Amino acid sequence: MKAVSIKNLYFAYNEIPVLKNCNLEVGMGDFTIIIGGNGSGKSTLIKLMLGEIKALKGSIEILGKRIEDYKSFRDIGYVPQINIVNKIAFPITCLELVSLNLYEDFGFIKIPKKEHYKKAREIIEKMGMEKYINTPVNELSGGLAQRAMICKAMINEPKLLILDEPTAGVDKDSKKHFFETVNILSTKFNISIIMVTHELKEMENLDIDMKTYEMIEGSLVKC
Numbered sequence: 074m075k076a077v078s079i080k081n082l083y084f085a086y087n088e089i090p091v092l093k094n095c096n097l098e099v100g101m102g103d104f105t106i107i108i109g110g111n112g113s114g115k116s117t118l119i120k121l122m123l124g125e126i127k128a129l130k131g132s133i134e135i136l137g138k139r140i141e142d143y144k145s146f147r148d149i150g151y152v153p154q155i156n157i158v159n160k161i162a163f164p165i166t167c168l169e170l171v172s173l174n175l176y177e178d179f180g181f182i183k184i185p186k187k188e189h190y191k192k193a194r195e196i197i198e199k200m201g202m203e204k205y206i207n208t209p210v211n212e213l214s215g216g217l218a219q220r221a222m223i224c225k226a227m228i229n230e231p232k233l234l235i236l237d238e239p240t241a242g243v244d245k246d247s248k249k250h251f252f253e254t255v256n257i258l259s260t261k262f263n264i265s266i267i268m269v270t271h272e273l274k275e276m277e278n279l280d281i282d283m284k285t286y287e288m289i290e291g292s293l294v295k296c
């Protein structure tokens with residue numbers, strides 16, 4: 074089974090094509106990087122993979138299932154761009170943020186219970202974030218806030234993790250640590266990773282076995 078199989082994808086906004094004949098295959102446990110210029114369609118591709126928008130032509134299969142058939146996206150973890158994290162204006166703690174992703178288990182009253190906090194605590198500890206468990210996320214540095222977002226994505230034990238420019242605006246050392254953390258998820262936990270990034274230079278010095286594609290004129294081209 075492939076983690077992701079995208080075939081001949083076509084998508085346009087208001088009849089202006091963004092993705093044209095876009096193809097991608099990601100094996101289980103692969104670390105895939107997508108680069109590309111501003112406005113080349115990387116975020117659009119991610120939105121299609123998360124089922125937020127629908128392709129006009131072509132197909133997307135994730136973990137052997139057509140995207141249209143997904144009712145729950147628990148198997149697919151998502152880490153958004155850092156500026157989305159910064160927009161968390163209310164003082165939600167790391168523990169609260171991470172437990173939020175268990176909302177499908179919350180029951181009739183949609184608030185986390187003891188067992189949800191327990192699971193969140195375990196993930197936070199596993200990711201070496203225990204020191205910040207009760208820290209409001211909007212008080213964390215960029216790198217730590219993104220690690221908190223990874224904890225949130227990881228709590229449902231996804232088999233695929235999609236990251237959209239997760240380290241923009243993060244300092245150099247935190248970036249390195251962040252990429253190494255993501256690499257461990259791929260190598261030790263066999264989680265397939267798709268990461269959109271502009272930071273290829275920073276990644277090239279790290280010991281990461283990755284496949285890189287560039288979005289060019291609406292298609293992914295292997296680098």
Ligand SMILES: Nc1ncnc2c1ncn2[C@@H]1O[C@H](COP(=O)(O)OP(=O)(O)OP(=O)(O)O)[C@@H](O)[C@H]1O
Nearest residue numbers: 086087091109110111112113114115116117118288
């Ligand atoms: N909701 C929308 N309605 C109309 N056009 C859009 C919409 N979202 C994106 N676009 C356009 O589609 C193109 C692709 O945008 P997209 O955000 O996917 O690119 P990107 O590669 O992620 O860019 P960046 O690196 O700047 O984040 C751009 O020309 C953008 O202006």
